[in-house]
Amino acid sequence: MTGLIPLTEHDGAQAVLGRDLHEFLAVTTPYDKWFPRMVSYGFEEDKDFSTKMSESTGGRPRTDHIVTLDMAKELSMIQRTEKGKQARQYFIECERRAKAQVELTGPELMAKALVQADSTIKELEARATTAEAIVEAAAPALEYHEKYIREDVDVITVDDFAREHGTTGYKVRAMLTELDIAFRRRVGSRWSASKNCMVDEFEWRAYAGKASNKWFDLRPQHNAPRLHNGQVKQTMYVKAFYAPALAKRLGLSKQTSMEVAQ
Known part of the structure; x- marks a missing residue:
């Protein structure tokens, strides 16, 4: 620096x-x-x-x-x-x-x-002396840092997670539903000026009581339009620390930077 x-x-x-x-x-x-x-x-x-x-x-x-x-x-x-x-x-x-x-x-x-x-x-x-051995030796320290020092604040959107693994947010959400990891639920409605009517609002939630619940973080989106009852819309994010575990569960492999560029 x-x-x-x-x-x-x-x-x-x-x-x-x-x-x-x-x-x-x-x-x-x-x-x-x-x-x-x-x-x-x-x-x-x-x-x-x-x-x-x-x-x-x-x-x-x-x-x-x-x-x-x-x-x-x-x-x-x-x-x-x-x-x-x-x-x-x-x-x-x-x-x-x-x-x-x-x-x-x-x-x-x-x-x-x-x-x-x-x-x-x-x-x-x-x-x-080899790169592989260095990575292996560093793994416990890096895992400790990621889990306890980072304070679990690093998150990514489902769409970004999907892009990193060569797929789409739509397909990832479909897999989350199929594997009973997360679900989409109606949370209210709001007035749509473009449609000139009330439209339903949906949010994603991870299933409570499951080990996979800790893979996600629900955060309020204060800049998004509020629901008709005044509630703030919330978005489900993937915690970066648990992204590899989620990818493994979904059978996805992370793309390299060269693959993403192509």
Whole structure:
């Protein structure tokens, strides 16, 4: 990591500006389109972030956002890139230092994070000389990190899960129904201006009481149209940690990046 993500203070807590995070993560999608899409994962304004207007280089105001570190960590993991992992590790270290009331500068925090990452890599390389042996030796540590440190916040949509495995969201949902893993139920109705009538609203749920229930996470979609009774629509996501287990149950194999590109 060649640069730091500047921190700011908001309501007595550490925070980061959305545009600074967007720039560090090297996201190719323009910020004005990227941030609303990230908010659709279930974040709430005035709780997870607040809007602020800042002056652009051209002198005209532009929209920016003050993002809590909790939201920043989730946004970093959603990207599923090395930059995202580094950013999340940086935010975790910032929070830990703040709780311990130990004053360290940004460069010192980042230096410690990089030293820890470098130490882990050297330990893994020392255990074996082949790539296969290194991966095998790292598996328990990586599994522990994924299960207990990531805090189970990394999720993907059913459609994204399907694309990663060379199929469609429609087919995956059909398999979920056929195997009694999840089901589609009517949760209410709403007025459709295009159809000029009330239309039924449906949501997906994982079957309770089954081991597979923990593979999914139900999150509110605050930006989606509300039901006629005022309830917020909820979307079922696949937890990234359990995606391999779900794929195995459905008999799917993950595509390589080259296969997806083709």
